[in-house]
Amino acid sequence: MKTVLVIGGGVTGLKASSELAEMGYNVTLVEKEDYLGGQVAKHKYYKLAPDLRLAGEVIDPVIKAVENNSNIKVYKHSHVAAVSGNAPEFKAKIKNSKGESEENFGAIVVATGFEHFDPTVKQEYGYGRFKDVVTNAEVEEMLNPGGPTNGELKRPSDGETPKKIAIFQCVGSRDRQVGNPYCCRVGCVVSTKQAIEIKEKYPDSEVYVYYMDMRMFGRGWEELYGKAMEEYEIIFTRGRGAEVTLKNQQLSLRAEETIMDRPIQHSVDMIILAAGMAAGEGTIEAANVLGIKQNDYGFLEPKDDFVSPNESSKPGIFIAGADKGPMDIENCIVEGAAVAAKVASSLKN
Amino acid sequence: MKTVLVIGGGVTGLKASSELAEMGYNVTLVEKEDYLGGQVAKHKYYKLAPDLRLAGEVIDPVIKAVENNSNIKVYKHSHVAAVSGNAPEFKAKIKNSKGESEENFGAIVVATGFEHFDPTVKQEYGYGRFKDVVTNAEVEEMLNPGGPTNGELKRPSDGETPKKIAIFQCVGSRDRQVGNPYCCRVGCVVSTKQAIEIKEKYPDSEVYVYYMDMRMFGRGWEELYGKAMEEYEIIFTRGRGAEVTLKNQQLSLRAEETIMDRPIQHSVDMIILAAGMAAGEGTIEAANVLGIKQNDYGFLEPKDDFVSPNESSKPGIFIAGADKGPMDIENCIVEGAAVAAKVASSLKN
Numbered sequence A, B: 001m002k003t004v005l006v007i008g009g010g011v012t013g014l015k016a017s018s019e020l021a022e023m024g025y026n027v028t029l030v031e032k033e034d035y036l037g038g039q040v041a042k043h044k045y046y047k048l049a050p051d052l053r054l055a056g057e058v059i060d061p062v063i064k065a066v067e068n069n070s071n072i073k074v075y076k077h078s079h080v081a082a083v084s085g086n087a088p089e090f091k092a093k094i095k096n097s098k099g100e101s102e103e104n105f106g107a108i109v110v111a112t113g114f115e116h117f118d119p120t121v122k123q124e125y126g127y128g129r130f131k132d133v134v135t136n137a138e139v140e141e142m143l144n145p146g147g148p149t150n151g152e153l154k155r156p157s158d159g160e161t162p163k164k165i166a167i168f169q170c171v172g173s174r175d176r177q178v179g180n181p182y183c184c185r186v187g188c189v190v191s192t193k194q195a196i197e198i199k200e201k202y203p204d205s206e207v208y209v210y211y212m213d214m215r216m217f218g219r220g221w222e223e224l225y226g227k228a229m230e231e232y233e234i235i236f237t238r239g240r241g242a243e244v245t246l247k248n249q250q251l252s253l254r255a256e257e258t259i260m261d262r263p264i265q266h267s268v269d270m271i272i273l274a275a276g277m278a279a280g281e282g283t284i285e286a287a288n289v290l291g292i293k294q295n296d297y298g299f300l301e302p303k304d305d306f307v308s309p310n311e312s313s314k315p316g317i318f319i320a321g322a323d324k325g326p327m328d329i330e331n332c333i334v335e336g337a338a339v340a341a342k343v344a345s346s347l348k349n
Helices: A011-021 A038-042 A055-067 A136-143 A186-200 A220-230 A280-290 A329-349 B011-023 B038-043 B055-067 B138-144 B189-202 B221-230 B281-292 B329-348
Strands: A003-007 A026-030 A072-075 A078-087 A087-098 A100-104 A107-110 A114-117 A131-135 A164-171 A206-211 A235-240 A240-247 A250-257 A260-269 A268-273 A277-279 A318-320 B003-007 B026-030 B072-075 B079-086 B089-096 B099-105 B107-112 B113-116 B133-135 B164-171 B206-210 B233-248 B250-257 B262-267 B271-274 B278-279 B317-319
Touching: A003 A011, A003 B038, A011 A055, A011 A072, A011 A329, A011 B329, A038 A055, A055 A072, A072 A114, A072 B003, A072 B221, A078 B233, A087 A107, A107 A280, A107 A329, A131 A136, A136 A268, A136 B138, A164 A186, A164 A240, A164 A250, A164 A260, A186 A206, A186 A220, A186 A268, A206 A260, A235 A250, A250 A268, A260 B164, A318 A329, A329 B329, B003 B011, B003 B099, B003 B113, B011 B026, B011 B038, B011 B072, B011 B329, B026 B164, B038 B055, B055 B133, B079 B281, B089 B107, B099 B329, B107 B281, B107 B329, B138 B189, B138 B271, B164 B189, B164 B250, B164 B262, B189 B206, B189 B221, B206 B262, B233 B262, B250 B271, B317 B329
Parallel strands: A003 A026, A003 A107, A026 A072, A107 A318, A131 A268, A164 A206, A164 A268, A206 A235, B003 B026, B003 B107, B026 B072, B107 B317, B133 B271, B164 B206, B164 B271, B206 B233
Antiparallel strands: A078 A087, A087 A100, A114 A277, A240 A250, A250 A260, B079 B089, B089 B099, B113 B278, B233 B250, B250 B262
């Protein structure tokens, strides 16, 4: 029985590993961080849209399915430094603080995920310059009772609870200037979810969402959007965030209302940026080590987008999840199972 | 080795069948129509977004992978009339014009897909009353050189090529009045693709898209949207289609511009309705026969939306694709592979 190398211990890689192990394959899972769970764990995601159920209810069983399966060997804080050979006889060098080992594999799954777009690139939004301009991911950590503010939304500048909060959608998404014309897929729903969480916890707060299009396309997302407007009185305004300034210690935003080309000026206490998804370092590293194709944005390119969505440009090397482009957690879990099927059939033939 | 029953010969069911067969399982595929390929085949889809590649390039290999695999037995024009037993010992009665047979299965995959929303329900749009109000699916057939108009866009009323064409998005989607609050996911991109195809073929035509939000979230969709506006000069107007009337033999539409609440009046030669996705009869029938859970809209409900997306409410019965809710072809193919993995691991344990 051949062993499968899975690179990346986020949701997709975890699911791929446990599915393969359940089908009887041996798996070696290599994760660069010293924890499993990818971005969900990194940013202490608290609740998930659209049901506002605890992220732990989803990620914990996915992690446990890996940890409790004796067919899976997990290397944390490790890298795949080099790969040689061809399908189905690969040799990979795995490096970590304890040293270097070389192992043989029948197939390789790349599930290196994404990284959040770095909003300092959009200088006009003031992230990094103004303390109270934060990201969705940072709010996620704040809202988590196990996070740095014990579950409270606090202004980083003075520790106060903000009263007027604006959310800017599409930060580093749908933006040709920064080279990311694509949609991040999850910004609209995550922002809507956070707006609801904020209004639930702080009913006196005012939450304003500035958006280009509300892309509430997923299961239950549209219903969540309706609830946000009707039950929580969150104000959605169509307009792209243009600039953030600080006037007499007060954050002020300018947005471009896109229908009438009317500028909007708005003073608020906190601005949350819905930072998009970008190809992560781990993905770029894996593409280089393995010699597989990337698209214009650095994401991994399937052999055929429709017919072979989980095969890379090289036989025996498979790809899945958000290293192929923006993807939500539900889809990543499906991709993890799908790539396991492809690996299984390739090793059978 | 246990045999797997797959219900539905659309993209998802085909992919699930071929993946299972490649992993070494025997599959019986039951399809209610006398052809394979589901909605793609039914409406003679011509080109697929975002690459405008021929649909045949995608669907043909998926069908061939089933037809050329001797582990798969295909029953066309057939129904699963009854199922008894429990996992992993099911007994299913399969009915067709030749009679009835009873077979044993280890697991069941439901991949019964969707049906297009019937736009006659939205009486105010005039579908069924005005001949030149057509659907995306009908335009797909027209644009196909193998279709009823040999690839030409023609007004059904007089066979003329329409010069001014309006497209209404969200017909039977995001619409609580008809009981479908959810987004159909593909209306925006299919309409944009068809608008481009029309402008390419008839550069003198004018194409207007009335939309609520442009949900171009998929791979390459946003780029297609940019191209539609910049290279093809398609006019996108934010407003929901409200009413269609016929004045002196001329179609006239009213739309509600949603920002200024300003009514739009517009005379055109043809109106294309982006009819949404609804749970099909096949899905409702399968849910009844198998006794598995449906959601409020008739779609099949997974055991757990995140953790077990391809398991139904009953052990040994799996679900995949657009019978769970609106889904595009790329995602259906991934779902087909994912459900195959789940079946394989369930039969292993």
